[in-house]
Amino acid sequence: MKYFVVVNGTEHEVDxxxxxxxxxxxxxxxxxxxxxxxxxxxxxxxxxxxxxxYGISIEGANSxxxxxxxxxxxxxxxxxxxxRAAGLAARARGGGxxxxxxxxxxxxxxxxxxxxxxxxxxxxxxxxxxMKMQNEIEAPSAGRVTDVHVAQGQAVGAGEKLVxxxxxxx
Amino acid sequence: xxxxxxxDKKGASSRPFARVLVANRGEIALRIGRTAREMGxxxxxxxxxxxxxxxxxxxxxxxYALGGRTPxxxxxxxxxxxxxxxxxxxxxxxxxxxxxxxxxxFARAVEExxxxxxxxxxxxxxxxGDKITSRKLMAEAGVPIVPGLAEPLADAxxxxxxxxxxxxPIALKASAGGGGKGIRxxxxxxxxxxxxxxxxxxxxxxxGDGRMYLERYLDQPRHVEVxxxxxxxxxxxxxxERECSIQRRHQKLVEECPSPVVDAKTxxxxxxxxxxxARAVGYVGAGTVEFLWxxxxxxxxxxxxxxxxxxxITEMVTGRDLVREQIRVAAGEPLGYGQDAVVMNGHAIxxxxxxxxxxxxxxxxxxxxxxxxxxxxxxxxxxxxxxNGLEVGLEYDPMLAKLIVWGSDRPQAIARMKRALQELNVxxxxxxxxxxxxxxxxxxxxxxxxxxxxxESLDLTQDFLGMSDVAAIAAAIHRYKQSHRTAxxxxxxxxDGWLExxxxxxxxxxxxxxxxxxxGANR
Numbered sequence: 001m002k003y004f005v006v007v008n009g010t011e012h013e014v015d016x017x018x019x020x021x022x023x024x025x026x027x028x029x030x031x032x033x034x035x036x037x038x039x040x041x042x043x044x045x046x047x048x049x050x051x052x053x054y055g056i057s058i059e060g061a062n063s064x065x066x067x068x069x070x071x072x073x074x075x076x077x078x079x080x081x082x083x084r085a086a087g088l089a090a091r092a093r094g095g096g097x098x099x100x101x102x103x104x105x106x107x108x109x110x111x112x113x114x115x116x117x118x119x120x121x122x123x124x125x126x127x128x129x130x131m132k133m134q135n136e137i138e139a140p141s142a143g144r145v146t147d148v149h150v151a152q153g154q155a156v157g158a159g160e161k162l163v164x165x166x167x168x169x170x
Numbered sequence: 171x172x173x174x175x176x177x178d179k180k181g182a183s184s185r186p187f188a189r190v191l192v193a194n195r196g197e198i199a200l201r202i203g204r205t206a207r208e209m210g211x212x213x214x215x216x217x218x219x220x221x222x223x224x225x226x227x228x229x230x231x232x233x234y235a236l237g238g239r240t241p242x243x244x245x246x247x248x249x250x251x252x253x254x255x256x257x258x259x260x261x262x263x264x265x266x267x268x269x270x271x272x273x274x275x276f277a278r279a280v281e282e283x284x285x286x287x288x289x290x291x292x293x294x295x296x297x298x299g300d301k302i303t304s305r306k307l308m309a310e311a312g313v314p315i316v317p318g319l320a321e322p323l324a325d326a327x328x329x330x331x332x333x334x335x336x337x338x339p340i341a342l343k344a345s346a347g348g349g350g351k352g353i354r355x356x357x358x359x360x361x362x363x364x365x366x367x368x369x370x371x372x373x374x375x376x377x378g379d380g381r382m383y384l385e386r387y388l389d390q391p392r393h394v395e396v397x398x399x400x401x402x403x404x405x406x407x408x409x410x411e412r413e414c415s416i417q418r419r420h421q422k423l424v425e426e427c428p429s430p431v432v433d434a435k436t437x438x439x440x441x442x443x444x445x446x447x448a449r450a451v452g453y454v455g456a457g458t459v460e461f462l463w464x465x466x467x468x469x470x471x472x473x474x475x476x477x478x479x480x481x482x483i484t485e486m487v488t489g490r491d492l493v494r495e496q497i498r499v500a501a502g503e504p505l506g507y508g509q510d511a512v513v514m515n516g517h518a519i520x521x522x523x524x525x526x527x528x529x530x531x532x533x534x535x536x537x538x539x540x541x542x543x544x545x546x547x548x549x550x551x552x553x554x555x556x557x558n559g560l561e562v563g564l565e566y567d568p569m570l571a572k573l574i575v576w577g578s579d580r581p582q583a584i585a586r587m588k589r590a591l592q593e594l595n596v597x598x599x600x601x602x603x604x605x606x607x608x609x610x611x612x613x614x615x616x617x618x619x620x621x622x623x624x625x626e627s628l629d630l631t632q633d634f635l636g637m638s639d640v641a642a643i644a645a646a647i648h649r650y651k652q653s654h655r656t657a658x659x660x661x662x663x664x665x666d667g668w669l670e671x672x673x674x675x676x677x678x679x680x681x682x683x684x685x686x687x688x689x690g691a692n693r
Contacts, residue, residue, distance in 0.1 A: 043648075044541055057595045065649075069637050070635060074638060074641040076641060
């Protein structure tokens with residue numbers, strides 16, 4: 001099984017196959033000499049690569065994981081070949097404009113734009129308060145505001161749509 | 171040395187109170203409770219509904235339910251907490267930091283209820299709590315202050331006018347502020363209006379007071395603070411300084427004691443200024459005088475009239491338990507030693523373990539803590555409220571733990587902190603620990619050359635350990651095993667479960683709960 005693994009923005013191709021009950025792994029085209037032992041069912045793993053020993057913690061499942069090694073937390077996106085193909089197709093359909101989503105749970109303190117407004121990249125769209133800090137949510141790209149999905153005083157969750165932008169045709 | 175041992179012995183043998191209530195939660199409640207117990211006292215924890223199974227609730231001798239889900243309904247409710255102390259027979263209340271620690275009304279209510287307030291006199295809290303008043307008082311007492319305007323600004327237009335008089339860059343600050351809330355730095359006059367609006371709004375939301383003032387913003391500033399302690403008989407000492415310049419958005423991440431830029435002569439001068447500042451408001455108890463240090467000069471910033479988050483590094487270097495000292499002087503005991511008895515030995519570093527994502531602008535992170543692995547070994551101290559299963563939400567402060575190390579010198583302390591951070595694992599949420607690890611590895615930090623902008627200048631999205639390939643290998647194998655297990659054999663890989671059953675059948679006494687197998691009991 002081939003996996004496309006994106007670790008903090010860097011992509012690796014890792015191949016995992018089972019031969020006579022043993023896992024065989026290669027990264028890129030390089031075979032990996034390893035031993036992988038689950039310590040418990042909560043994602044604690046004892047991994048050796050060559051002679052190097054790593055006490056690793058893995059959380060999450062399927063396509064999104066977080067892997068912690070020596071205090072460094074790596075955010076990992078992982079796709080198999082089928083998911084890869086589906087993902088590429090979806091990305092080809094999208095592009096540029098779209099919804100601006102909340103990256104954290106919080107409360108909308110102020111909405112600074114209205115539908116129809118044309119905004120520049122980096123322009124504040126609204127102010128979101130989380131953990132008593134006020135954060136300006138900026139436009140990720142230039143565009144026209146087509147929808148404002150939230151109102152002042154509203155609580156929003158992580159990943160919730162805030163504002164939708166459409167590309168400005170020139 | 172002789173005097174120091176005597177004083178400590180005396181503290182241990184006389185128990186100032188039979189029972190003390192800790193009006194706080196999280197790691198600081200545990201920290202205070204630990205010293206209370208060491209002094210032979212019982213401690214009372216108070217808890218909100220979400221904190222029913224929190225560590226402080228479980229560690230305490232007596233746990234009192236405040237009820238309520240929000241801080242306002244629980245840890246900020248003065249009447250409820252005073253009632254808790256009365257009903258549980260506590261004689262004194264320690265407020266910790268945050269919540270009601272710097273609330274003069276709470277201090278008064280505690281005293282009016284006939285209880286001992288483990289903190290400074292309410293009048294000192296009031297004087298230092300308002301930054302405009304405190305600046306005025308400090309200027310009169312001869313403590314150096316940052317050039318700026320002491321009066322609150324009427325509106326953004328007034329701020330603009332004032333900023334021109336003081337000179338850019340300027341810092342806009344909330345009169346009632348603290349903890350980095352309601353602070354904005356403005357370098358360009360064009361940004362002033364927007365900054366005033368958001369900062370004032372933030373201050374209004376956080377403190378119920380939107381008044382702002384402004385002062386000159388010093389370049390390459392370092393945040394250096396001095397710990398002081400006064401008894402009720404007019405005796406006071408300082409315990410040297412802490413350097414807290416590693417911060418982002420004015421929230422501290424790494425602190426060290428002593429500061430790499432403060433020599434003995436400057437330490438004595440800053441200590442004297444700090445004592446002078448405290449005396450000017452009739453201070454009693456433990457407090458911290460914050461200074462802005464810029465190119466050899468230092469200026470009074472504010473005084474925190476409570477125990478600081480980062481107090482442990484001072485404890486490690488001076489060998490003094492500050493909570494014990496707070497309790498002793500609150501009970502009316504004399505300090506029992508003078509400035510000469512305060513000796514700084516070695517170097518200590520603290521890293522705050524916050525639920526936040528350093529890869530993504532330190533945005534808050536929420537989740538359920540799992541896969542916890544605690545660091546240990548020589549000269550490592552962990553003040554923590556972490557446990558597997560802890561739900562980290564948004565209702566409370568994101569600080570989960572403080573990792574503290576001591577070394578005989580600064581390089582040893584840095585090396586020790588790096589290895590301790592590598593041992594730590596907090597799963598389920600993201601923490602700022604990797605950012606601290608990154609800071610400790612920076613050459614400029616190792617040389618001691620940094621200021622309060624240092625952390626924000628680092629690109630924390632980089633993979634500085636260079637182990638992303640190892641992470642990729644681990645993730646791919648994990649994914650493969652996971653899909654294999656669920657698809658083919660639901661019980662595959664459960665050899666450990668089989669062993670567990672075997673062991674149980676052969677055992678007639680309870681098996682010790684293994685620390686890395688918390689779910690084992692119900693299999």
